[in-house]
Amino acid sequence: MAAAKSAQSEAGPRKRRPRDSLSRAVILAAAEQIALRDGLEGLTFGALGTELQAHSTSIYRHFRDKDELVLELIDALRAKSYGDQLVSTGDWREDLRLIATAIHEHYLRYPGFAQQMAARTTRRPTEFHNVEFALDAMRRAGLEDEDATLCVRVFGNHVRAVSAMEASLRMLDDEARTMDELAWTVEYRQLSAEEFPNISRTSDKLLTVGDPRLFSEGVEMFLDSIELRAKRAKAARRKRS
Amino acid sequence: MAAAKSAQSEAGPRKRRPRDSLSRAVILAAAEQIALRDGLEGLTFGALGTELQAHSTSIYRHFRDKDELVLELIDALRAKSYGDQLVSTGDWREDLRLIATAIHEHYLRYPGFAQQMAARTTRRPTEFHNVEFALDAMRRAGLEDEDATLCVRVFGNHVRAVSAMEASLRMLDDEARTMDELAWTVEYRQLSAEEFPNISRTSDKLLTVGDPRLFSEGVEMFLDSIELRAKRAKAARRKRS
DNA sequence: TACCTATAGTCAATGTCGTTGACTTCATGG
């Protein structure tokens, strides 16, 4: 109730931040701290202000709006997380597993950003590098350029979309998640055998939603499918010549 | 400036809604109208109040909070959209295409709900029916129960996740979407051929993010992969006996 | 050195949300 006007914990006439002590880099670092600690929903201008010991609206001197800040943050996190890990092993299957795993783990590390990371194109070095890396693996698998560009997109969409969905599962409140998981181990076993014969027969084998095997098996199925396409292309080439 | 206190467009002392004229069903119908017209972001309690000609907070007499309302709405839309369309053709590939297409189209029809529809388990008849339908197709494809349950999940996750991602693309403001699409037709063609040889070579063949071929090709790749698994299982059975 | 000015940080205010608690109305049934 004394003199302290704003939410400064200690007394004293809260001082103004020194000039030029804020910058995009400083703000992004603070944003990363908050995102790691509280998730994306905790990343508000208010929280940023507290973290920076600055007024929340000072951020508008450096970013046009929150969207611009979030996009920059996504790119920074991506570069830091797997920007330097993508080194070819020489084995195309292993390389595609590598990039899929890197993206999957990255999304699960920042589940609050997963949705935006999956859907948007950042057109930044990290993204270019990913595409180049995957295209090269596809070529070594034996795909023609047409198939390679198609498969890069289909495979990339799969990896990003499924990772984002898994991530969004982890963002649910405990109550909702528990209910959802329970459904697959309880409710599906109680369905009538006449109406749902296949579910009844296999109900003890049904996987729960977040089962870790799902992602890796999905990747393997794509790899098989790519190999099949390469064989077909090879056969077509032989026939033509 | 006259007597009208609230935002009623016409004069007159806005009347109270007759007792018991609201119900979950009435509110859900209004919510669907708004969702169709303005998308999920337009579905606010304020908008619901206007649509119903009722006070926004009256809704709390029928739904605990907004989340409960949204989940109910998702289920209603799903049942209406493809609850009765899933009739087997006898051809397992065609059946899996059928359910994939139904889900894909449904998600694109309600892009604002796609994220929530993809991630959450509703454990309602429509969902049970989908699983049963897909399991049956897998069995007819020749998969053992272990593989069938796995593939149902992997395939289902793929379809829902990719559809949700495509849907979320359509939710971006025009500005962001235009920029993102332009990237694939312009910026990727300007990358240096030394640093990104594969991109340079294939840049005229790169598909744009929302290309309709991507979804159907992804489905076909999965179908090929499922067929391959079935063949392997058959071979293993023959060997064993 | 003393002043100017562009810029960075601050602050108060606005508008949009979801949600709450205190009201008012009114159909029912004792």
Place this chain on the structure above:
DNA sequence: CCATGAAGTCAACGACATTGACTATAGGTA
């Protein structure tokens, strides 16, 4: 015919992003 409580209303709250007016200050210029 009044008491009860459920259904609709309303004002207010707190969180949020964003805006425009302000104020202090670093760096250049006279």
